[in-house]
Amino acid sequence: xxxxxxSGGGLVKPGGSLRLSCAAxxxxxxxxxxxxxxxxxxxxxxxxxxxxxxxxxIYYADSVKGRFTTSRDNAKxxxxxxxxxxxADDTAVYFCARVRGFSKFDPWGQGTLVTVSS
Amino acid sequence: QSxxxxxxxxxxxxxxxxxxxxxxxxxxxxxxxxxxxxxxxxGKAPKLIIYDVSNRPLGVSDRFSASKSGNTASLSISGLQAxxxxxxxxxxxxxxxxxxxxxxxLTVL
Numbered sequence: 599x600x601x602x603x604x605s606g607g608g609l610v611k612p613g614g615s616l617r618l619s620c621a622a623x624x625x626x627x628x629x630x631x632x633x634x635x636x637x638x639x640x641x642x643x644x645x646x647x648x649x650x651x652x653x654x655x656i657y658y659a660d661s662v663k664g665r666f667t668t669s670r671d672n673a674k675x676x677x678x679x680x681x682x683x684x685x686a687d688d689t690a691v692y693f694c695a696r697v698r699g700f701s702k703f704d705p706w707g708q709g710t711l712v713t714v715s716s
Numbered sequence: 717q718s719x720x721x722x723x724x725x726x727x728x729x730x731x732x733x734x735x736x737x738x739x740x741x742x743x744x745x746x747x748x749x750x751x752x753x754x755x756x757x758x759g760k761a762p763k764l765i766i767y768d769v770s771n772r773p774l775g776v777s778d779r780f781s782a783s784k785s786g787n788t789a790s791l792s793i794s795g796l797q798a799x800x801x802x803x804x805x806x807x808x809x810x811x812x813x814x815x816x817x818x819x820x821x822l823t824v825l
Contacts, residue, residue: 645814701750
C-alpha cells in the first residue's frame with residue numbers, strides 16, 4: 599500500500615525553527631517528485647515546495663522562499679521541510695504528497711499541524 | 717503565485733448535477749494541460765479525483781467529470797450523493813509552481 603506519514607509538527611514561537619518529515623512506503627520513493635502543501639486553519643490549500651526525485655530541482659512559493667528548505671533522503675524514503683524564521687501566518691497543517699506527471703498529486707499524507715505562537 | 721478563482725459554495729439536491737468553475741490565466745490553466753481537482757472531507761487529507769484536465773484515477777466514480785476551455789476549468793458531478801458533500805479544490809501547474817483555487821464547498825441539500 600502506498601503511504602505517506604508526516605511528523606514533526608508542534609508549537610513553536612515566532613522566529614523559531616521546526617523540521618517536518620514525511621516517511622514514504624509502498625513505492626520506489628526516488629522515482630517520484632514530491633510536494634509540500636499547507637492549509638491554514640479554516641482556509642484553502644497553498645503549495646509550499648516541490649522537489650524532484652534526485653533533488654536536482656527544488657522550487658518554493660514566494661511566501662516561504664529564503665526561510666524554508668526542502669530536502670529528501672532517498673535511502674530512507676523520507677522527505678523533509680526545514681522551516682526557519684517562522685511567523686504566525688505559517689500556522690497550518692502541512693501535507694506531503696507524491697507527484698506523478700505535472701498534475702497528479704496522490705496520495706497525500708494525513709498532515710501535521712504547525713502552530714506558531716508566543 | 718496567484719490563487720485560482722472558484723465560487724465559495726454550490727449546492728444541489730440528491731440526484732441532481734452541479735458544476736464548479738475554476739478560473740485562472742493564460743499563464744496557468746490556459747497555458748497547460750495540467751489541471752487537477754481534489755476532494756476534501758472535514759479533517760481529512762485531500763483526495764485526487766481528476767488529473768490532466770479530464771482524467772479520472774482508478775477507483776474514482778464516473779459521476780465526476782471535468783473539462784477546460786481557455787483559462788477556465790470545470791468540474792461536474794452528476795447524480796449527487798450525500799457522500800459528495802465536501803470542499804473541492806482545483807489546481808494548475810504554472811512555470812515550476814503550483815496554484816490552487818480557494819476551494820468550493822459543495823452542500824448536498
